[in-house]
Amino acid sequence: MSAPQRPDTESARPPHLPVFDLRAHDAALSAEIAGAVSRVLRSGWFVLGPELEAFEKAFAAWLGGGYVVGVASGTDALQLALAAAGVGAGDGVLTVPNTAVPTVSAITALGARPRFVDVSPDTALIDPAAIDAAVAPDCRAIVPVHLYGRLAEMEAIGEVARRHRLAIIEDAAQAHGARRSGRAAGTWGEFGCFSFYPSKNLGAYGDGGAIWTASAEDAARLREMRNYGQRDRYVHASVGVNSRLDEIQAAILATKLPHLERWNQRRRELAGTYRRLLEPLPLRLPAPAPPGEHVYHLFTVRSAHRAHLREALAAAGIATQIHYPIPVHRQQAYRDLGYPAGAFPEAEAWCAETLSLPFSPALGENALQRVAAALAAAREGERG
Numbered sequence: 001m002s003a004p005q006r007p008d009t010e011s012a013r014p015p016h017l018p019v020f021d022l023r024a025h026d027a028a029l030s031a032e033i034a035g036a037v038s039r040v041l042r043s044g045w046f047v048l049g050p051e052l053e054a055f056e057k058a059f060a061a062w063l064g065g066g067y068v069v070g071v072a073s074g075t076d077a078l079q080l081a082l083a084a085a086g087v088g089a090g091d092g093v094l095t096v097p098n099t100a101v102p103t104v105s106a107i108t109a110l111g112a113r114p115r116f117v118d119v120s121p122d123t124a125l126i127d128p129a130a131i132d133a134a135v136a137p138d139c140r141a142i143v144p145v146h147l148y149g150r151l152a153e154m155e156a157i158g159e160v161a162r163r164h165r166l167a168i169i170e171d172a173a174q175a176h177g178a179r180r181s182g183r184a185a186g187t188w189g190e191f192g193c194f195s196f197y198p199s200k201n202l203g204a205y206g207d208g209g210a211i212w213t214a215s216a217e218d219a220a221r222l223r224e225m226r227n228y229g230q231r232d233r234y235v236h237a238s239v240g241v242n243s244r245l246d247e248i249q250a251a252i253l254a255t256k257l258p259h260l261e262r263w264n265q266r267r268r269e270l271a272g273t274y275r276r277l278l279e280p281l282p283l284r285l286p287a288p289a290p291p292g293e294h295v296y297h298l299f300t301v302r303s304a305h306r307a308h309l310r311e312a313l314a315a316a317g318i319a320t321q322i323h324y325p326i327p328v329h330r331q332q333a334y335r336d337l338g339y340p341a342g343a344f345p346e347a348e349a350w351c352a353e354t355l356s357l358p359f360s361p362a363l364g365e366n367a368l369q370r371v372a373a374a375l376a377a378a379r380e381g382e383r384g
Contacts, residue, residue, distance in 0.1 A: 014317035017358050017367060020199045024362040025263075029255060033205075036251040046247045048227065055250040058257055059210060063184045063192075067219035069211045070245030071226050074173040074195025077209035078106035078143070080225050080243060081191035084211075084218055085141055085167040087112050092139035094166070096126050097327040097339075098347040099145045103171050104328045107143070114337060115139060116329055118344040122287040124148065124354075127346070128156035135160075141167040146175035146185050148323070149201070149267070149297035150289055154180055154188040161189075169193060173209075174297040176201040177264045180290075186212045196245075196253055201267070201297055202260050204249040266361035267296040273365055274299050274357070277372035281379060284353070298323060302353040305379075310355060312378035318371055321356040 026033065040051060052070050060068040071077050087093060089111030095103060097116045107114045117134045120127050126144045142161055144152040154170075161168050168189025172178075175185035176194060186192025194200075196208035213219050224231055229240030271294070275285055284302035286294070300323065303309055310320050327348050329339035342348065357371055 017318045019319045019321050019358050020360050022198050025360050033252055033255050036255045037248055040247045040251050047244055049247045051247040052245055052250040055254040058254055063187055063212055066212055066214045069219055069222040071209045072243040073207040074209040075102040075106050076243040077193035077211045079109050080222055081169045081193050081211050082110055084222055085190055087140050092136050093141045093143055094134055095143040096145050097329045097344050098350045101328055103145055116344055119347045121346045124350045125152040128153050131160045135164050141169055143169050143171050145171040148300055149174050149178055149295040151178045151180045151185050151293050177260055178295045179292040201295055204252055208245050208249045263361040264295045271296045271299055273368050281375055298356045299359040300354050300356050306353055306355050309378050313374050316374040318374055323356050325351055327351045
């Protein structure tokens with residue numbers, strides 16, 4: 001007599017839906033990317049070579065002009081840009097607390113002090129009207145964060161910066177290709193900083209970053225800074241660091257760059273689909289943005305019942321993430337800045353309620369329908 005068959009619990013479970021699937025996203029380009037990597041391997045040149053130079057020029061042109069300097073990460077991009085803007089020990093830098101900690105760690109790495117500003121309740125972006133009240137005599141710069149793929153109000157921020165003589169260093173790590181009045185994120189201030197972490201709209205296969213500037217002189221200085229302060233071989237004109245975007249990552253990024261606009265357009269289309277599917281539910285959806293201003297790096301919703309929704313989606317095989325659950329001023333590492341709980345009510349509300357749903361140009365409408373159905377069922381279960 002044969003043993004009783006155990007139920008196939010694995011096959012009974014719904015297929016896992018990740019927040020972002022890099023393999024699915026890049027599947028159509030896999031042969032082209034492999035060819036680019038092989039080209040670098042055959043060349044035997046892995047650092048500061050022709051692949052990086054070609055990508056820097058291509059990305060600068062894609063942004064509308066200026067100069068791009070490739071570095072090792074988005075965090076390094078911010079730190080080097082701040083240093084190039086003259087920020088140093090004891091200087092104040094204005095930014096938001098509802099961001100990834102690396103935005104702030106780049107400031108504190110220079111011995112500068114983060115001075116936080118609250119955000120708009122509609123967009124989670126820095127509130128220009130709140131900047132004036134936060135400016136202190138020690139302030140040297142503003143770091144607006146283009147969170148979730150949407151540009152901050154750069155015209156108003158520019159006016160504040162000019163009035164107080166502050167440099168603008170944009171954190172555009174989540175906003176590759178977002179534009180306002182036709183002008184790209186990362187090109188509004190003295191410096192624009194990008195991350196190429198794999199899950200970004202333009203992602204490498206490891207860490208990577210870049211700095212944009214309109215100034216040839218600043219670009220030359222940044223190239224010196226990223227390479228130990230070396231101007232010529234073994235001739236060090238200044239104190240620098242080791243922060244270089246390697247040839248393999250540059251080749252991968254150059255391969256993917258021509259597809260970025262198409263991917264961003266697909267993100268906008270999917271965001272529209274999500275909006276239509278989720279509108280009947282008691283969720284706060286992303287505020288509508290003018291055409292081109294949002295590239296939807298993430299699709300986030302807000303709910304006071306976030307924990308319950310996240311649990312229900314996980315049970316349905318749907319992954320979610322929280323960007324970001326703890327505002328920086330409430331992180332243990334930054335308690336010494338002296339900001340109490342409740343100091344930035346809008347930013348803290350975003351951190352308490354935001355939930356990032358599965359989102360990628362590789363998703364089909366059926367995946368979004370599955371998420372919407374699971375969210376609807378979760379709310380029904382809550383009422384029951």
